[in-house]
Amino acid sequence: MGHAMRCSMSIAAMLVCFFGSAPAQSQPSVAPIPKECAASADGALSSVPLPNVANALKERKKLKILAIGGTSASLRGPVSGGHYAIVERFLEQTFKGLDVEIVHRGVSGELAVDAAERIKYEVALSDADLVLWQLGTADALARVPIDDFKSSVSDTILWLKARNIDVILVGVRYARVLARDPKYQEIRKTLQDIAKERNVLRVTRYEAEEALTKVRQNREMEMVEITEAGYGCIAEFIARAIVAGLFVKERPPGAVAPQIPVPAPAPKN
Amino acid sequence: MPRAANAVDFWRGFALVTIFINHIPAIWYERLTYKNLSFSDSAELFVFLAGWSLRHVVGRPEDPLPLRQLVFRLGGRAMTLYVAHMAIVMIAIAMLALSARVFENPLLLEWHNAAAVFSNPADTHIGLAILSHQLGYFDILPLYVVLMLVAPGIAVLHRRAPNWLLPLSLLLYLVTLIFKLTIPTWPTEGQWFFNPLAWQLIFVLGFTMSRERGPGAWVKSNIDRIRLIAIPVVVVAAVMVWLRIWPDPTKMPEPKLLFIAGKTFVTPIRLIQFLALVAAFSAAFPLIQRYMPKLVDSLAMMGRNSLYVFCAGSLLSLLGQILRFHFEGNFVVDTLIVGVGIALLIAIAWLAEWRDRLKKGAV
Numbered sequence: 001m002g003h004a005m006r007c008s009m010s011i012a013a014m015l016v017c018f019f020g021s022a023p024a025q026s027q028p029s030v031a032p033i034p035k036e037c038a039a040s041a042d043g044a045l046s047s048v049p050l051p052n053v054a055n056a057l058k059e060r061k062k063l064k065i066l067a068i069g070g071t072s073a074s075l076r077g078p079v080s081g082g083h084y085a086i087v088e089r090f091l092e093q094t095f096k097g098l099d100v101e102i103v104h105r106g107v108s109g110e111l112a113v114d115a116a117e118r119i120k121y122e123v124a125l126s127d128a129d130l131v132l133w134q135l136g137t138a139d140a141l142a143r144v145p146i147d148d149f150k151s152s153v154s155d156t157i158l159w160l161k162a163r164n165i166d167v168i169l170v171g172v173r174y175a176r177v178l179a180r181d182p183k184y185q186e187i188r189k190t191l192q193d194i195a196k197e198r199n200v201l202r203v204t205r206y207e208a209e210e211a212l213t214k215v216r217q218n219r220e221m222e223m224v225e226i227t228e229a230g231y232g233c234i235a236e237f238i239a240r241a242i243v244a245g246l247f248v249k250e251r252p253p254g255a256v257a258p259q260i261p262v263p264a265p266a267p268k269n
Numbered sequence: 270m271p272r273a274a275n276a277v278d279f280w281r282g283f284a285l286v287t288i289f290i291n292h293i294p295a296i297w298y299e300r301l302t303y304k305n306l307s308f309s310d311s312a313e314l315f316v317f318l319a320g321w322s323l324r325h326v327v328g329r330p331e332d333p334l335p336l337r338q339l340v341f342r343l344g345g346r347a348m349t350l351y352v353a354h355m356a357i358v359m360i361a362i363a364m365l366a367l368s369a370r371v372f373e374n375p376l377l378l379e380w381h382n383a384a385a386v387f388s389n390p391a392d393t394h395i396g397l398a399i400l401s402h403q404l405g406y407f408d409i410l411p412l413y414v415v416l417m418l419v420a421p422g423i424a425v426l427h428r429r430a431p432n433w434l435l436p437l438s439l440l441l442y443l444v445t446l447i448f449k450l451t452i453p454t455w456p457t458e459g460q461w462f463f464n465p466l467a468w469q470l471i472f473v474l475g476f477t478m479s480r481e482r483g484p485g486a487w488v489k490s491n492i493d494r495i496r497l498i499a500i501p502v503v504v505v506a507a508v509m510v511w512l513r514i515w516p517d518p519t520k521m522p523e524p525k526l527l528f529i530a531g532k533t534f535v536t537p538i539r540l541i542q543f544l545a546l547v548a549a550f551s552a553a554f555p556l557i558q559r560y561m562p563k564l565v566d567s568l569a570m571m572g573r574n575s576l577y578v579f580c581a582g583s584l585l586s587l588l589g590q591i592l593r594f595h596f597e598g599n600f601v602v603d604t605l606i607v608g609v610g611i612a613l614l615i616a617i618a619w620l621a622e623w624r625d626r627l628k629k630g631a632v
Contacts, residue, residue, distance in 0.1 A: 084458075104458040108382035109405035111294050121531045124518035125449065137376060142295040142590065143598035163519055175376045183597055 033240065037212075037233035048201035050166040050245035056129040057246065062099045063091065066126050068119055069134030069170065070110040083235040084132075090239035103128065109138050112149055116156040123165060131160060132238065136172035140187040150190050157198045166245075168238060169195055169202045174209035174230075201245055203237050205230075271622050274569035276554035281318045282568030282618075285578050287311035289610060292406045292586035296593065297603040306507040308530050309543035312409060312463070313471055317547065318572075319413060320475025327424050330482055336428070340421040347417035350576070354410035357580045358397060361404055361587050362386055368591045377591075381405030385457050392456040401455040403462070407583060412463040416472045423473060431483050438473035441466060446526040446534055460533065467534040474544070492548065499548035506542045567615050574621040581617045585610045 056063050067084050088100045103126045105118070112135045119131060133156075139149050153169075160167050171191050178184040188206055195202035209230045272278075287302050288311045304310035326342050328334040334342070362383055369377040378387050381404045385393040396402030400411040427434045444450065445467045451460040478485045488495065509515070521528040530538040558565045571578045589606040596602045 106459060107405060107462060108384070108457075109294075109380055114294075118531075120515070120518050121529055124521060124525050124529060138380075139295075141376065141380060141594050143593055144295045148295075173376050173379075175374050177373045178376070 033236055037236050048199060048245055050130065050201065050242060052164045052166045053130050053242060054246045057095060057098060061097055063130065064126060064128045065100065065102045065130045065132055066105060066122055066128035067102055067132045068105045068122060069115055070108060070138035083231045086232065086235035087239045091242060094243055106134065111142055111144055112139050113152040116152045119156055120159065128165060131165060131167045132170060133167055134170040136187050136191050140172060140184040143183060146186055146190055149187060150194060153194050154198060157200055167200050168241065169200060170234065170238065171202055171205045174206045174213060201241055203234060203241060205234050208233060208237065271573055274558065274565050277318055277321055278569040278572030279554060279565050280314060281572030281575050284311040284314040284318065285571050285575060285582055286568065286611060286614065288315065289582040289586055289614065290607060292583065293589040293593065293606065295598065296589065296606065297600050298607045306510055307542065307546060308506050308510065308539045309546065313535065313539065313543040315409065316468055316471045317475035319416065320472035321479040323420060323476045324479040333428065336425065339424055343417060343420040343424065347414055350410060350414045350417055353576055353580050354414060357583050358404055358407055360584055361407060364587055364591065372595065382457065389456055396455050402457065406586060408462045412465055412468055415465040416469060419469070423476060434473060435477050435484055438470050442470040446536065447524045449526065462533060464533050471535060492551065495548045496552065499545035502542060502545035503549045570618045570622065571614055574618040577621050578614050578618050582614055585613060
């Protein structure tokens with residue numbers, strides 16, 4: 001059995017068994033994680049409920065996603081329509097008849113404090129059901145004080161929740177040299193804590209890219225290619241995290257988010 | 270001899286220094302810039318004064334520049350701005366690449382929208398050349414280039430039908446906000462951070478307010494009464510920004526852009542507060558000149574050489590960001606960056622004027 005196929009079955013089984021009772025929608029069959037992303041998927045996926053996305057699905061069959069934050073995930077690289085197009089296509093294929101619209105409003109290098117102000121404005125203009133917020137890397141590079149970062153992000157999550165808008169945080173990027181940078185790691189840790197405290201879904205991009213880098217280095221790939229592949233895999237993870245989030249029950253604040261299980265890499269031939 | 274310090278050059282120099290500081294995000298001195306007490310920031314001031322300066326090119330109503338000469342001069346100015354923008358963008362990309370090499374940090378290649386330059390160079394270089402791809406904090410000059418490209422149209426319309434210019438500009442602004450018209454970016458997906466369809470109004474306002482006839486003349490003759498309204502607007506806005514009192518944008522009626530504060534569309538809240546700020550502080554220059562003549566001379570010199578100073582400031586801001594990252598930004602590092610940066614900006618303005626004097630044989 002192929003590695004990707006086993007990933008697919010694992011996530012589908014997880015959706016059925018792991019989360020217990022699900023909302024009214026019938027649980028969809030989930031496309032497999034591409035095999036090039038499987039090695040970096042472990043730990044990158046956690047599941048947190050997305051009740052407002054579920055409502056949008058049930059009531060309107062239309063989902064509006066606002067993509068915002070400080071990195072360029074909307075690159076139009078080898079993937080037609082940019083990497084978020086992967087999310088759009090995945091959701092539309094998973095839920096037949098669903099219309100997904102992604103509004104790209106990322107500003108590369110933008111700090112969380114500035115994005116926090118802009119999110120409110122962009123949410124009002126787009127009527128988004130879900131915000132995909134890429135954050136942390138620009139703040140860490142700009143050496144933003146941790147307290148300022150924490151309060152901006154926490155307050156904005158509360159603001160969004162109060163207006164029935166779900167949010168997924170897409171965390172800091174990985175670079176080997178930054179593994180030894182305490183301030184960078186502090187931002188990463190703060191983001192983990194915020195996600196836990198506020199019970200929001202976080203895609204652990206750092207860990208995923210770290211794994212991907214190790215795998216790719218064996219194949220002597222250029223850093224740019226690794227970055228491209230990283231964006232693609234993160235989009236795959238986000239898409240599955242959204243699907244998983246539709247079938248999760250609320251958990252008490254502070255409780256650890258269940259991980260979406262990913263099978264061990266296939267043995268090399 | 271360069272012209273004597275005047276209010277326009279002074280405020281332009283002030284805007285340039287403020288932009289230099291604000292373009293080093295999280296630097297300690299950022300908290301001292303006026304954006305912390307204002308809806309608008311130095312970008313509005315810069316564009317307004319760019320429009321105001323257009324009058325030097327257009328000439329006086331009684332002694333207008335011939336039309337063909339006017340179009341060539343403005344077109345030439347747009348080309349100069351474009352070339353300057355391309356030069357600093359290429360240098361900025363090289364700075365990011367060098368930093369990534371020196372610090373062995375590939376993430377620096379992706380900072381400020383540079384990622385596409387390295388991951389998709391063919392499309393992105395086309396995008397850079399046609400201004401559809403812009404680096405973060407290097408996005409004001411593309412707006413300025415577009416405004417200068419349409420400036421001949423503005424000047425001709427003002428000459429032929431002066432009463433139509435401002436209403437037409439306002440109409441375009443309102444249509445842009447009501448229908449959320451944007452200029453898309455390419456190859457990365459998004460929109461221009463400074464939407465020229467909306468920002469043109471600030472430019473046109475700057476130009477019309479500078480004129481001795483029409484709305485400019487009316488404003489000048491009624492400025493004292495206007496200040497009576499403007500000062501409370503400035504104070505209320507400052508309190509709102511300081512205390513973070515914001516009306517909930519999701520609760521605003523349609524068309525929402527008319528009622529919420531946003532920079533991309535320079536929405537009416539920002540625009541009105543900015544005009545109030547201009548009216549309130551237009552009286553301050555003589556006072557500042559009287560008590561701080563050295564400051565006025567330095568800022569006015571920067572204002573007179575604004576393109577050089579702006580370009581150098583953009584690159585120094587990026588260098589400041591890289592240094593803050595490497596030295597883990599603290600008060601001492603921030604003080605050195607701002608102090609040395611401003612000193613260099615003054616030196617560049619001085620060098621530009623010294624070179625002009627040399628050309629004219631005055632040295």
